[in-house]
Every structure is written in C-alpha cells, then in structure tokens.
Amino acid sequence: xxxxxxxxxxxxxxxxxxxxxxxxxxxxxxxxxxxxxxxxxxxxxxxxxxxxxxxxxxxxxxxxxxxxxxxxxxxxxxxxxxxxxxxxxxxxxxxxxxxxxxxxxxxxxxxxxxxxx
Amino acid sequence: xxxxxxxxxxxxxxxxxxxxxxxxxxxxxxxxxxxxxxxxxxxxxxxxxxxxxxxxxxxxxxxxxxxxxxxxxxxxxxxxxxxxxxxxxxxxxxxxxxxxxxxxxxxxxxxxxxxx
Numbered sequence: 001x002x003x004x005x006x007x008x009x010x011x012x013x014x015x016x017x018x019x020x021x022x023x024x025x026x027x028x029x030x031x032x033x034x035x036x037x038x039x040x041x042x043x044x045x046x047x048x049x050x051x052x053x054x055x056x057x058x059x060x061x062x063x064x065x066x067x068x069x070x071x072x073x074x075x076x077x078x079x080x081x082x083x084x085x086x087x088x089x090x091x092x093x094x095x096x097x098x099x100x101x102x103x104x105x106x107x108x109x110x111x112x113x114x115x116x117x
Numbered sequence: 118x119x120x121x122x123x124x125x126x127x128x129x130x131x132x133x134x135x136x137x138x139x140x141x142x143x144x145x146x147x148x149x150x151x152x153x154x155x156x157x158x159x160x161x162x163x164x165x166x167x168x169x170x171x172x173x174x175x176x177x178x179x180x181x182x183x184x185x186x187x188x189x190x191x192x193x194x195x196x197x198x199x200x201x202x203x204x205x206x207x208x209x210x211x212x213x214x215x216x217x218x219x220x221x222x223x224x225x226x227x228x229x230x231x232x233x
Contacts, residue, residue, distance in 0.1 A: 004160065033220065042121075043161075043207065045220035056220060091160065106221065108153070108160035 002026070004109035006092050012115045018080040021112045025074070025094030031055075032075050033095075033106060034067060038088040046090075049075060061086075082116045089113050119144045119210050123224035130231055136195040138227050140182075140208030143189060150191040151209040151221065152182055161207065167191060178202070203231045 005024045034046040047057040051072035069075040093106040124139040153161040165176025172184040182193045209221040
C-alpha cells in the first residue's frame with residue numbers, strides 16, 4: 001500500500017509568485033491534514049479535511065492560503081502571492097475514520113520544502 | 118487549550134546508553150499523546166501513542182513512554198541506544214473528546230544524536 005505522497009519535494013520561488021503544493025493521501029483515508037514547520041519552530045496545524053469538506057481551518061495563516069480537496073481524494077494547497085515568511089516545510093497527513101477505540105494514527109508524507117526568496 | 122513542551126532541542130547519547138527524551142503537556146481536556154520520529158528525508162512516523170488505556174505504552178523499535186497525569190508528562194525512553202535511532206523526535210497532543218481525530222499540537226522537536 002502506498003503511503004502519503006507529496007509533490008513537489010522542493011520548491012524555490014520568488015516573493016509574489018504563486019505555488020501549489022499537492023498531497024495524495026493513503027487510499028480510503030477520509031481525513032486529510034496540512035501542517036507547516038517554519039525553520040526552528042514547531043510543526044503547526046493548518047487545516048483538516050473530512051472527505052471534501054473543511055472540518056477545521058483554524059490554523060490557516062491568512063487568505064493568501066487556499067486549500068482544496070477535489071472529490072475527497074487528493075488535496076492542493078495554494079499560496080498566492082507568496083511571502084518570505086511562508087518558507088518552511090509543508091506536511092500532509094491522512095487517517096482513516098475513527099475506530100471505536102479512538103486515537104487514530106495520522107500517516108505523514110515526506111513534506112514539501114518551500115523556499116521563498 | 119493544549120500545548121507541548123519538549124525539554125532539550127538536542128540530546129546526545131552514546132551507543133548502548135539510555136535514551137530519555139522529555140515531553141510535558143498542557144491540556145484542558147483529557148489528552149491523547151503521541152511520539153513521532155522523523156528520519157532524514159522522510160515523513161513523520163508514529164512511534165507510540167497514549168489513548169487513555171495503559172499508562173505505560175510500548176512502541177516500535179524498543180521505545181516506550183509513560184503517561185503521568187500528576188506530572189503532565191509523557192517522556193520517551195529506550196534502554197539502549199542504537200546508531201539507527203539518530204533522528205528528530207516529536208511529542209504531540211490532541212483532544213480525547215474527538216477520538217483523537219483532530220489536529221495534533223506538536224512540541225518543537227528533539228534531535229537525537231548517537232555516537233559510538
């Protein structure tokens with residue numbers, strides 16, 4: 001079974017440009033999460049999809065960030081226009097529906113390293 | 118509100134020595150607690166999790182952690198370090214009220230170095 005995949009692995013763009021990150025979750029996982037780690041800081045939650053619906057987007061920094069999840073499958077995170085402070089590693093994670101016992105595991109992708117110059 | 122504090126951004130041990138990575142949490146609701154590990158150029162991998170069952174949790178690769186409510190701690194240990202344990206380790210908390218299926222709140226991470 002394939003894990004969570006993210007594309008691209010690295011992206012270097014100029015300030016003001018647009019970048020789109022893609023995440024393909026594990027097949028059958030309804031829950032999809034985006035996180036970001038700015039250099040030297042902790043990994044921070046951005047948003048959570050359940051299928052194609054945004055369950056929680058409380059971590060989105062501002063309206064320059066737009067996340068979509070087409071048909072409840074893959075997700076994209078667009079940054080437009082990019083600013084210097086958007087640099088960091090963007091992680092995607094997915095999980096199944098909650099089992100009875102709760103505390104389900106989030107499976108993480110390798111991340112996309114975004115550098116804004 | 119929830120938060121996680123990992124004491125020590127860098128920990129160095131000798132091969133064969135005890136590994137102890139510290140994690141303290143703050144949570145206004147019953148927590149679920151997790152330890153993740155990230156090896157170079159890879160995603161985060163779950164080591165172990167506490168979900169209100171046994172307070173001593175055993176994970177993969179010989180790691181274990183003990184949930185201590187009175188100390189609000191969830192420290193990660195391994196009796197004998199291997200060179201392959203060198204990685205970055207993250208402690209995380211989520212709310213038990215949603216079955217753990219909401220956002221993870223992470224600590225800043227601890228980079229473990231293992232030397233011969």
